[in-house]
Amino acid sequence: xxxxxxxxxxxxxxxxxxxxxxxxxxxxxxxxxxxxxxxxxxxxxxxxxxxxxxxxxxxxxxxxxxxxxxxxxxxxxxxxxxxxxxxxxxxxxxxxxxxxxxxxxxxxxxxxxxxxxxxxxxxxxxxxxxxxxxxxxxxxxxxxxxxxxxxxxxxxxxxxxxxxxxxxxxxxxxxxxxxxxxxxxxxxxxxxxxxxxxxxxxxxxxxxxxxxxxxxxxxxxxxxxxxxxxxxxxxxxxxxxxxxxxxxxxxxxxxxxxxxxxxxxxxxxxxxxxxxxxxxxxxxxxxxxxxxxxxxxxxxxxxxxxxx
Numbered sequence: 186x187x188x189x190x191x192x193x194x195x196x197x198x199x200x201x202x203x204x205x206x207x208x209x210x211x212x213x214x215x216x217x218x219x220x221x222x223x224x225x226x227x228x229x230x231x232x233x234x235x236x237x238x239x240x241x242x243x244x245x246x247x248x249x250x251x252x253x254x255x256x257x258x259x260x261x262x263x264x265x266x267x268x269x270x271x272x273x274x275x276x277x278x279x280x281x282x283x284x285x286x287x288x289x290x291x292x293x294x295x296x297x298x299x300x301x302x303x304x305x306x307x308x309x310x311x312x313x314x315x316x317x318x319x320x321x322x323x324x325x326x327x328x329x330x331x332x333x334x335x336x337x338x339x340x341x342x343x344x345x346x347x348x349x350x351x352x353x354x355x356x357x358x359x360x361x362x363x364x365x366x367x368x369x370x371x372x373x374x375x376x377x378x379x380x381x382x383x384x385x386x387x388x389x390x391x392x393x394x395x396x397x398x399x400x401x402x403x404x405x406x407x408x409x410x411x412x413x414x415x416x417x418x419x420x421x422x423x424x425x426x427x428x429x430x431x432x433x434x435x436x437x438x439x440x441x442x443x444x445x446x447x448x449x450x451x452x453x454x455x456x457x458x459x460x461x462x463x464x465x466x467x468x469x470x471x472x473x474x475x476x477x478x479x480x481x482x483x484x485x486x487x488x489x490x491x492x493x
Contacts, residue, residue: 222345223253223260223337224354227362228297228305235311235331235369237437240322243311245367250303251337252359257294257302262338264288269318273326281318283334291340309333314367327436329369336363371437373406375489381415383478388421398480406435407443413453413468415478441492461486 230247251257268282287309294302314331315322336346347355347363355361377400383393399411412418414426431453432444442455447470456467462482469475 250301390420
């Protein structure tokens with residue numbers, strides 16, 4: 186009798202568990218569960234930068250495949266429109282678009298490795314987007330953007346874009362790739378470790394020893410030094426001035442100091458110049474600390490100038 190009661194008990198638990206199943210709580214989103222239509226999925230992509238130091242050599246290459254109920258077989262056209270955002274007011278506003286930029290019909294599609302219809306090695310060059318926007322390379326400045334807006338049209342005449350597609354499709358899981366941006370900028374690579382010599386410490390605790398300082402990249406052409414005292418905090422406090430809020434920025438080979446307030450709320454000011462491979466930086470702050478250092482680039486002349 187006891188054995189039968191135990192079996193009945195576990196049977197009741199099993200019935201209760203299965204009756205509580207909720208299909209709406211499925212943990213994984215799939216195309217079968219999404220609203221049916223078509224979208225562009227990226228297969229691979231390169232660097233989108235329009236390099237202002239080498240506009241002629243700037244090119245973005247990418248490959249896509251089309252996703253629908255027939256592995257892209259329902260897509261009849263893939264189109265790109267161009268919008269140029271002139272974000273630098275120093276030379277007026279030359280913004281333009283949307284402009285019909287490029288399109289492909291289904292007869293140009295190929296079959297990808299996954300069996301979908303798609304296009305491989307689409308290449309869009311810097312000169313192409315600049316000409317299409319109706320401007321010239323010397324008018325394009327750092328911070329300007331060339332936005333490409335994609336769409337697919339099906340054989341039934343329905344058009345799908347990022348705007349009328351779900352957040353799931355546009356998210357990382359589905360690798361939706363309707364829209365992308367080619368920013369105008371200059372590559373920046375100043376990070377490294379550099380030898381320096383510094384003047385005596387302001388606190389009277391003796392000379393600042395020669396040493397090295399690291400230029401640390403924060404992204405987007407923004408940098409900091411791992412010790413903004415350049416060794417001067419050593420004889421005074423036995424520490425370094427690791428202050429990532431104190432920064433400098435390189436924009437197309439021009440460097441300017443851009444972060445001036447440290448974590449203690451003190452403001453730093455700088456006097457700086459470059460003589461070939463030597464970068465002199467004199468600094469002081471509102472706490473009363475100050476110093477001067479000479480940083481040497483072992484590769485030769487520093488590859489930038491200083492903002493006036």
